[in-house]
Amino acid sequence: MGKSINVKLLICPHCKSKVKIKNLKKISCSNCHTEFYYEKNKILFKKFNKGDVIDELDKLKTLFKKWSKLYDLLIKVLSPVLIQMNLKKFIKENINDETVAINLGSGNSNISEKITNVDIFPYENVNICCDINNIPLAKASVDVVINIAVLEHVTSPENVVNEIYRILKTGGIVYTYFPFMQPYHASPYDYSRRTIEGLKILHKMFDIKELRIGAGPTSGFLWVLQEWLAIVFSFGIKKIHHYVYLLIMVVTFPLKYLDLILSKFHTSKNISSAFTIIAQKNDPI
Numbered sequence: 001m002g003k004s005i006n007v008k009l010l011i012c013p014h015c016k017s018k019v020k021i022k023n024l025k026k027i028s029c030s031n032c033h034t035e036f037y038y039e040k041n042k043i044l045f046k047k048f049n050k051g052d053v054i055d056e057l058d059k060l061k062t063l064f065k066k067w068s069k070l071y072d073l074l075i076k077v078l079s080p081v082l083i084q085m086n087l088k089k090f091i092k093e094n095i096n097d098e099t100v101a102i103n104l105g106s107g108n109s110n111i112s113e114k115i116t117n118v119d120i121f122p123y124e125n126v127n128i129c130c131d132i133n134n135i136p137l138a139k140a141s142v143d144v145v146i147n148i149a150v151l152e153h154v155t156s157p158e159n160v161v162n163e164i165y166r167i168l169k170t171g172g173i174v175y176t177y178f179p180f181m182q183p184y185h186a187s188p189y190d191y192s193r194r195t196i197e198g199l200k201i202l203h204k205m206f207d208i209k210e211l212r213i214g215a216g217p218t219s220g221f222l223w224v225l226q227e228w229l230a231i232v233f234s235f236g237i238k239k240i241h242h243y244v245y246l247l248i249m250v251v252t253f254p255l256k257y258l259d260l261i262l263s264k265f266h267t268s269k270n271i272s273s274a275f276t277i278i279a280q281k282n283d284p285i
Helices: 056-064 068-078 087-094 157-167 196-202 217-233 238-262 266-270
Strands: 019-023 026-029 035-039 042-044 101-104 116-119 142-148 168-179 207-215 274-280
Touching: 068 238, 087 142, 087 168, 142 157, 157 168, 157 196, 168 196, 168 207, 196 207, 196 274, 217 238
Parallel strands: 101 116, 101 142, 142 168
Antiparallel strands: 019 026, 026 035, 035 042, 168 274, 207 274
8 A cells, every 4th residue: 555645634625624533434624524434544535436337348457456466567568558657767766755745546556655546446555535636635735746547537637737736836746647649448437648749738837847758659559459450350249349359469469569669769759659747846937
């Protein structure tokens, strides 16, 4: 599990007032008196349940997410995407034991014990369960916000980025990984993609420190190819589509390692699978 958050940094998502500990199982808003609950050491402001997952492939992924290390290994090996985020380096350079850092849309992963995990699903490794369109953290209370492949799953990425800006301290850092050339993937829904220029616009309130390919052109091509082959060889039969897709994934995933070379080409950004941006909140002019 990630790092527990200081309750003093939490606010009510409804009226933005401070919350207080009521007992071992509850916290409550000091203003509107709305109660929120602890469940298995996580704070529940809002959550989705398994029944809210309707996509068949997403149901399978949700099942495997119970075993976070196995799931992360399967994604790293079998996924058509060769992720090149340098995340360990970023954490080492920007996060220590005193840093208030959160990972929005963490799923059941736990990238560091120094980071608080936030997700809409109450996975084992989640510390705060909430809707990231309305983050229950006080203004200027956080040093670092990480969000990896989550903004495409919210109806308004702009609103979430505004929330990130609100909760970050002056000088705080946001690390965003956003897809560009990727097929539909529900988690539990899927709404949008961004070009490299679109990602700049999304973070226009920040000073951009780094903007680069997060997953290269082969990854962008391979995922689409796998989906296309699954459509062809499932012969329009929805019930077998996902099984055919998974088989094709197992056979073709080694192709993604071509991105170790191709991601270095400038023109790779035209069909890259995803981009990574690191940006800083500074005092407005």
